[in-house]
Amino acid sequence: MTAIGFIGLGIMGGPMAANLLKAGFGVTGYNRTAAKAQALTAQGGHAAASIAEAVRNADVVITMLPDSPDVEQVALGTGGVFAHARPGTLFIDMSTVAPEVAQRLAESGHAAGLRVLDAPVSGGKQGAIDGTLSVMVGGDAADVAAARPVLEAVGSTIVHVGPAGAGQTVKAANQLITAGTIGLVAEAIVFLQAHGIDPEPAVQAMAGGLAGSTILNRKAAAMLHHDFTPTFRAALHHKDLGILTSAARNAGVVLPLGTCAASLMAALNAQGRGELDHGALITVIEQLSGRPAAAADPAGN
């Protein structure tokens, strides 16, 4: 039985680890807040008291953490993964970090005798619970093949998109499209409401044509009812769009819509709503348009 060390058991990591257990893998989990690791034991897993303990006997180590510094600390720190994993261990970082961070991790991991993949995901909390995430994998083909059974336990779309870092580059593009689509749906809803049209049947109609999208299907209803319970926090999407715009600048790519979407997400964060779901972007459009919903509820709750 493949033994998996899983580090980072938050909104995404928790249900992903649970799905690995359901698929028959042995999972030893570690989380900075220990309570989350304890929850894993009720599902048949083990709770480790340290990273070292989580990875020492693992065949595969997965990290699912908020940001680049977290991953670098967990991977490269003195008590970290690279210091304690066995040679040949397959290290899969499923966090969203900058492509150059993923490339540096791959180099350091290779130097430590590990195999390394960057494998960020898309699909949000529901996709993590349902095991239907989309996984964009960067690294060597042989390592991707080895990882596939593990990744198939958490996702329904597993695609090898290129060498080390490529998974993160594709994730940046994915976050561009996702934020932009949320913004477009938000603008459409506010536009319809301003014309006195009930957006719910309109959303249904638009979903059936060329405007159709996963955001329209899964998120538009929550957006128009101002249900901003986090499935993916705006603060994290804001961070991801920073990775995007920086990578675009370095590569000499001009993204008129991407930078516009990044500005809107930055506004949501600057206004202190970063802990809400990214669908709260609609409140920025409402505010710009002087529409009552935002006025009546400045916190966007």
Added chain:
Amino acid sequence: MTAIGFIGLGIMGGPMAANLLKAGFGVTGYNRTAAKAQALTAQGGHAAASIAEAVRNADVVITMLPDSPDVEQVALGTGGVFAHARPGTLFIDMSTVAPEVAQRLAESGHAAGLRVLDAPVSGGKQGAIDGTLSVMVGGDAADVAAARPVLEAVGSTIVHVGPAGAGQTVKAANQLITAGTIGLVAEAIVFLQAHGIDPEPAVQAMAGGLAGSTILNRKAAAMLHHDFTPTFRAALHHKDLGILTSAARNAGVVLPLGTCAASLMAALNAQGRGELDHGALITVIEQLSGRPAAAADPAGN
């Protein structure tokens, strides 16, 4: 058998009329270029030599025309629909026009004793051929109910979205999302190519997560291969975005992404590529980013 007069047998209207015939309706078609109406006879329909002839004995009259002046001329002109249709005829304009034009047509039609719906569609040429269009219907509920069997012959999503003009308002919102999504997908593809990543597997990966959309599924492949055979002409999408931005301005709605997408589509048209498919929007992003594809092929073919 319900008799339908169908006016405007172009890229969209042609296959829609064919689907009405297949569904068992009698269809008498009229097109300014007579050859297109002749094609209808081979499918079991009738070709009318004038609008008057097409609508005189019709229970339902459908118009599918490029722009507001066309519809106004066909409906209100001296030899037009309102002058020649029988009282009680159900007039369904499926063209994309400004909401206020739809409202004026409804008023004039009611004054002439007709029932009137605005019922623009989304789904493009393929949706028209497959009979899977999404139809956004504005008008009285009883008239929508009466029209439903007819509309179900051309579309798979039929939604009554509000009173006269509401179908067009929803269509404007639909075109906002569609143009914006094309732009986002274009930016993602150019971003990936600039990083040396093959966009085809990346598109597959993104389609499986929150970035998923009908545009990503149906149009991204053609966009990245620069196949711009028109399924929906950029010039028409440019026209539609003019309706959108004008309606937004009048309603006091601010659309940061919508106006950005409209600018990109305007650029595509200003550069003389309006006759290409709207997916050619990618050439504007390539050009801005100084990427070779655009340079090597300024016509975007």
Added chain:
Amino acid sequence: MTAIGFIGLGIMGGPMAANLLKAGFGVTGYNRTAAKAQALTAQGGHAAASIAEAVRNADVVITMLPDSPDVEQVALGTGGVFAHARPGTLFIDMSTVAPEVAQRLAESGHAAGLRVLDAPVSGGKQGAIDGTLSVMVGGDAADVAAARPVLEAVGSTIVHVGPAGAGQTVKAANQLITAGTIGLVAEAIVFLQAHGIDPEPAVQAMAGGLAGSTILNRKAAAMLHHDFTPTFRAALHHKDLGILTSAARNAGVVLPLGTCAASLMAALNAQGRGELDHGALITVIEQLSGRPAAAADPAGN
């Protein structure tokens, strides 16, 4: 002595008429609100009870009105200028209207035997008081020459920019730059404040280099102190930017910054602050950035 009929004695028209009197012209003023015309008599002018009375004996008729419908009504209406002015009268519309409205007015005026110029101004309330407006004149060269002594009484920069309508086209471009510069200065101020830097000395420093502008010199101080006493109302600038974006669309010109500035001005209006000075645009940037000034003072006063 040249007799001038002056119609529209508001924030701009009032001081302009006063300057014409100071320059020795005879001025008969008309204003819908009669009190404003009465004020003119104290300065040596005459107050007319009707447009007909104001223009009947005039050599030159000037209109200074808020919007196109006002000008069309005053010029073309049954009791209007073209019906009552003597043949050969020089009609100068100094309002800001769409270029095509100016062209139609010129045609109608010529048909009525008048000479016609479009001569919109820039410089705001202070420029009107000081007689230092910039005047952009469209029309025939001979008529511009004839008008020059009159125009020099209200402005310090008088430029013949082209045929009928050209003055309005240049005014649209002028309003693009003005709104955009206000937006840029607003963004710079908010950026500096967010970094804890006092913007007043910074404005002084920036005014001395390539960032220098009339807006920075004349308006930045009021903007950063939130003094939004109208010198030019945001609602009028919003109207002007509608003329701009419509003309750009018709001419196939893409204005990325212009449309962005128009969106910001539209937001200011949509939020109910259209009666404030256009410098209140800074409140939109403050709001987007979640900065306290806007929160503490939602009305932007």
Added chain:
Amino acid sequence: MTAIGFIGLGIMGGPMAANLLKAGFGVTGYNRTAAKAQALTAQGGHAAASIAEAVRNADVVITMLPDSPDVEQVALGTGGVFAHARPGTLFIDMSTVAPEVAQRLAESGHAAGLRVLDAPVSGGKQGAIDGTLSVMVGGDAADVAAARPVLEAVGSTIVHVGPAGAGQTVKAANQLITAGTIGLVAEAIVFLQAHGIDPEPAVQAMAGGLAGSTILNRKAAAMLHHDFTPTFRAALHHKDLGILTSAARNAGVVLPLGTCAASLMAALNAQGRGELDHGALITVIEQLSGRPAAAADPAGN
């Protein structure tokens, strides 16, 4: 006589050093390309063969270099300023670098016993030649007072804007306004040309009203004649806007126009025109609008 070591004798630094000599200061210059330092001897200065030689006996050391890494290398490198300047030397970095780089330099300089100011300039090549630069100074008030006689030899506007780093923050705001104004003027010119209006008299008219700016006065003529001889290279302005957008992101400030202007400047660079004057931004607007000038001359010369 105050002895000045001047490092970096390019388009800006060369004429600045010449003005210091004219003002009676002793100037020992160093430039990586030695020929430029030799030119200084003809004007009464000294050419140093190394940084150490340039700063060893200096009272004031000025650096005028392209980018942050250059300044850090020159200041902190083993053969650099901080290693060889005498304690108490006043180090003035007049380059444009990120505010945090300026803050780090101040800390390192203080640790080495030096006094440190960041004093970036605006005014371009002509301002450098004429000695009319605007200088934005960050640092301690006493050091600013000490530096004033030196700075007044190169600039006509010298403003102390805050503590260490503040000069660079103001410079970032300055570059936001400058790039944005160039973009606005470019859009206005293309808009006018598309309407068949000669932009030269129009520029004169606009310069006299609220649209007036240093860019309109000094640069519009070159822009409309496509004279892109560098007075400030687009590549450097692109770099500066990277500093701006990064600082805005970190401070939670949303800059809709600033990010739009940054995208346009990024496009100019991505298209390989970074070595042209920043006024070449007009070619991006021409290209977007499909206007002949860009088509006829893709290099923007």
